[in-house]
Amino acid sequence: MRKLALSDDILLSVEKPARYIGGEVNSVMKDLAEIEIRFCMCFPDVYEVGMSHLGIQILYDMFNKREDTWCERVYSPWMDLDHIMRRENIPLFALESQDPLKNFDFLGITLQYEMCYTNILQILDLAEIPIFAKDRTEDDPIVIGGGPCSYNPEPIADFFDFFYIGEGETVYDRVLDAYKQNKRNGGSRADYLAMVAEIEGMYVPAFYKVSYNTDGTIKSFVPDHPAAKPVIRKQVEMSLSDTFYPEKPVVPFIQAVQDRVVLEIQRGCIRGCRFCQAGMLYRPIRARDIKFLKEHAKKIIENTGQDEITLSSLSSSDYKELPELVYYLIREFERQKVNISLPSLRIDAFALDVMGKVQDVRKSSLTFAPEAGSQRMRDVINKGLTEQNILQGAMDAFRSGWNKVKLYFMLGLPTETEEDIEAIAELSNRIAQEYYSLPKEERGGKVQIVTSTSFFVPKPFTPFEWVPMNTEEEFLAKQKIVSAKLKTLPNARSIRYNWHDADVTMLEGIFARGDRRLARSIYDAYRAGCVYDAWTDYFKFDVWMEVFKKNQVDLKFYTSREREKDEIFPWDFIDAGITKEFLWREYQKGLSETVTPNCRKACAGCGANVFHGGVCYEERKEDWQ
Amino acid sequence: MNVRIKFSKYGMAKFIGHLDVVRYFQRAIRRSGLEAAYSEGFNPHQLLYFAAPLGLGETSDGEYMDAEFLLEYPVKEIKERLNAVMAEGFFIHTVTKLAEWKPNTKKESVMSLASCADYMVSVKDVDVEHSGIVKPYAEWLSRMQEGIKEFLDSDKILVEKNTKKGRREVDAKPMIFAWGFAPEDIEGGCSGISHAEQYKNGMRLFLKLASGSVENLKPELLMEAYCAKNHIPYKESALQFHRMEIYCDLSLRNMNHEEAREAISEGKRRREFVPLYHVGKHEIEA
Numbered sequence: 001m002r003k004l005a006l007s008d009d010i011l012l013s014v015e016k017p018a019r020y021i022g023g024e025v026n027s028v029m030k031d032l033a034e035i036e037i038r039f040c041m042c043f044p045d046v047y048e049v050g051m052s053h054l055g056i057q058i059l060y061d062m063f064n065k066r067e068d069t070w071c072e073r074v075y076s077p078w079m080d081l082d083h084i085m086r087r088e089n090i091p092l093f094a095l096e097s098q099d100p101l102k103n104f105d106f107l108g109i110t111l112q113y114e115m116c117y118t119n120i121l122q123i124l125d126l127a128e129i130p131i132f133a134k135d136r137t138e139d140d141p142i143v144i145g146g147g148p149c150s151y152n153p154e155p156i157a158d159f160f161d162f163f164y165i166g167e168g169e170t171v172y173d174r175v176l177d178a179y180k181q182n183k184r185n186g187g188s189r190a191d192y193l194a195m196v197a198e199i200e201g202m203y204v205p206a207f208y209k210v211s212y213n214t215d216g217t218i219k220s221f222v223p224d225h226p227a228a229k230p231v232i233r234k235q236v237e238m239s240l241s242d243t244f245y246p247e248k249p250v251v252p253f254i255q256a257v258q259d260r261v262v263l264e265i266q267r268g269c270i271r272g273c274r275f276c277q278a279g280m281l282y283r284p285i286r287a288r289d290i291k292f293l294k295e296h297a298k299k300i301i302e303n304t305g306q307d308e309i310t311l312s313s314l315s316s317s318d319y320k321e322l323p324e325l326v327y328y329l330i331r332e333f334e335r336q337k338v339n340i341s342l343p344s345l346r347i348d349a350f351a352l353d354v355m356g357k358v359q360d361v362r363k364s365s366l367t368f369a370p371e372a373g374s375q376r377m378r379d380v381i382n383k384g385l386t387e388q389n390i391l392q393g394a395m396d397a398f399r400s401g402w403n404k405v406k407l408y409f410m411l412g413l414p415t416e417t418e419e420d421i422e423a424i425a426e427l428s429n430r431i432a433q434e435y436y437s438l439p440k441e442e443r444g445g446k447v448q449i450v451t452s453t454s455f456f457v458p459k460p461f462t463p464f465e466w467v468p469m470n471t472e473e474e475f476l477a478k479q480k481i482v483s484a485k486l487k488t489l490p491n492a493r494s495i496r497y498n499w500h501d502a503d504v505t506m507l508e509g510i511f512a513r514g515d516r517r518l519a520r521s522i523y524d525a526y527r528a529g530c531v532y533d534a535w536t537d538y539f540k541f542d543v544w545m546e547v548f549k550k551n552q553v554d555l556k557f558y559t560s561r562e563r564e565k566d567e568i569f570p571w572d573f574i575d576a577g578i579t580k581e582f583l584w585r586e587y588q589k590g591l592s593e594t595v596t597p598n599c600r601k602a603c604a605g606c607g608a609n610v611f612h613g614g615v616c617y618e619e620r621k622e623d624w625q
Numbered sequence: 626m627n628v629r630i631k632f633s634k635y636g637m638a639k640f641i642g643h644l645d646v647v648r649y650f651q652r653a654i655r656r657s658g659l660e661a662a663y664s665e666g667f668n669p670h671q672l673l674y675f676a677a678p679l680g681l682g683e684t685s686d687g688e689y690m691d692a693e694f695l696l697e698y699p700v701k702e703i704k705e706r707l708n709a710v711m712a713e714g715f716f717i718h719t720v721t722k723l724a725e726w727k728p729n730t731k732k733e734s735v736m737s738l739a740s741c742a743d744y745m746v747s748v749k750d751v752d753v754e755h756s757g758i759v760k761p762y763a764e765w766l767s768r769m770q771e772g773i774k775e776f777l778d779s780d781k782i783l784v785e786k787n788t789k790k791g792r793r794e795v796d797a798k799p800m801i802f803a804w805g806f807a808p809e810d811i812e813g814g815c816s817g818i819s820h821a822e823q824y825k826n827g828m829r830l831f832l833k834l835a836s837g838s839v840e841n842l843k844p845e846l847l848m849e850a851y852c853a854k855n856h857i858p859y860k861e862s863a864l865q866f867h868r869m870e871i872y873c874d875l876s877l878r879n880m881n882h883e884e885a886r887e888a889i890s891e892g893k894r895r896r897e898f899v900p901l902y903h904v905g906k907h908e909i910e911a
Contacts, residue, residue, distance in 0.1 A: 012862040017640040305652030337669045360667035
């Protein structure tokens, strides 16, 4: 039996002790005598959040397929345990072996959202690994960052030895082989990083020098080491049907946030919404083979016993064989009562048929993400959904028995006017109105509409990377316009309005387009008690503001400043396929309210064809909706 | 087919709460490929019924759940297929086929059958470095045998119980059916400790206690009362509670709740304790 790192006394005094015991079904145990590399994958948030993430499961499986490597996992200790570990000087440990992280060769941290940055510091600190990469010695693990936020790693660059930019399936073998080779050669940590820098997609921040103009913008961003490349090309797995995919994902004992099997049907998106970073970063769209998906779905359910499977992608309706796949899954899993869930589905006849089969119509709700209230605004952001689409979809759904609708919008989009904002309320009202146009006998009670708005944060590698973000005051004023407008509308009582927190959005905005100079503030904020910033109960906006003030960080420089066309951005050293020219072109088209057709209809010349595959090399179809 | 499954929960699995254990078994059954029966409706769930939830931190060699399968399987096959998919900390001991229920009769739930349970309480070897509880428990250890004897032999043993009406003192004495420092001291006590944790200090107490819907005494309450009486600060995590077996009292079996309550309060129960797996077996042979 494994010996746990924490005593009974501690485990019985914290919330959900099963977060820390490992031993889950399909977790991997190996004999230390038979391996050469110890890798620990980390999701810097609480266990239930981290265990919901597909990426780690893919990499965990991939690393453990190597005989010479044992990959384990670690998540952020919840605050109750955090206090105990500090008080009792217990070093942070990996779940499988329960051994301290500091004994590992690698610590790989996935960066899924900006608000986890202080949690990275918590992990390093509790693991007794020096927080700044420059302070690490030969005995410390190599700390790697990856995931969406590594497309602008600069605010956290000082904490990492290197970043893996792009999809993990491609060159990790080379990264690990180089480690072994370096060890055999008796090479140092610095020698290893020099070897890593030679591998495509690997970014070693210490090998670059940044200088600034007097206005604070970047003057130059250049390699400062012979092994460092001036441009880092993102990694893309081009054969998604012939690559790693876990057949035996780890099944947590306690309920994860996403407590289901995730079947990733495709990567990338053809839609080209101008605010969407994922839609731009993961180009070109690449679908997995339907045969691959059917086989994997069956095997994963057999190996996990999970009772739900969800199809994951940015826009499921764009998977060409979706109906065949979905009807297969429904048939295949009927006896085992495995539920099928389909997020990101466009509401049409097929969607309604499927949803009617897999959910309780009376209880479930219909989700639309128009993102903007007016057609003009939707044209600016290139969101192809029309009011006609939404109303028609809602009406069809109402006729099939639904009466709950969720609507998602953004506030603070470029060129937004008061009318655009009011249109959010008006569209919500129109949908309720449509419902009540049905004869009474066809209605199932009252309609319930939940309208939610989030605040728009301009992200790197999107056409809006130049755009000034709204100030907090502007955001709050806009949210008030929606509230006020809703109250004047006839169906106000059918509509509930939720909005996202503006404080958190401001911080997200700072980090999203931030640079290296922010690392000091992140460190200071952590030292001043900031951690779990993504959790409302723990988020300390005031502390953050004090820290920025102390470090003389001008927040408006990062958020609400209009950037020049030719400004050097902190993330410009990354080649994500899509070109800056394309992004600028799309930005200008957005300003002139011109729509760009999706990738299946026509090529917009984004640059992602450099990866030699996916939709870029398929025949175009004029009629792809 | 309906079966009664007896299993162990031990080692690190003691940190998994009851609701998660239920989810764990639903998944294990699906992994085993056995065709389970499901409830009706849009959120169908497997028909699994547990005898008595085990508290967080407690281990057991005598847990019970009833399950329903759509197909007939040899009980041996069910046991083997389930053990093949168990995680560390779970082990299936026996699978008993239950008799078909006559139509129009109320189904006998495994929970309603339970009326007695055996426990082993061990004193953990506390880590001197990491615990503020060492001193009082070392002291307690040194005089546990005599102290416990005095405590359990008294005519009235008052324990504080949480009830719907708040905390109230009740006499635990009638709910202690047997006790001793060796497994032989309680009937059937020699089985039921195969997966229990062993501690160097060797201090163990065995208890046969009422454990059912009519009367119920948790061993923690007894130990808490003992500590209170002897001015020892009570620390649950310093003790390891291990359930060894759950029994049905055959003399109460065919009574409803009210009848059972009456029989108990009038001292008419006969304490015909039979392990729960045997109740099902008995039925099929009849």
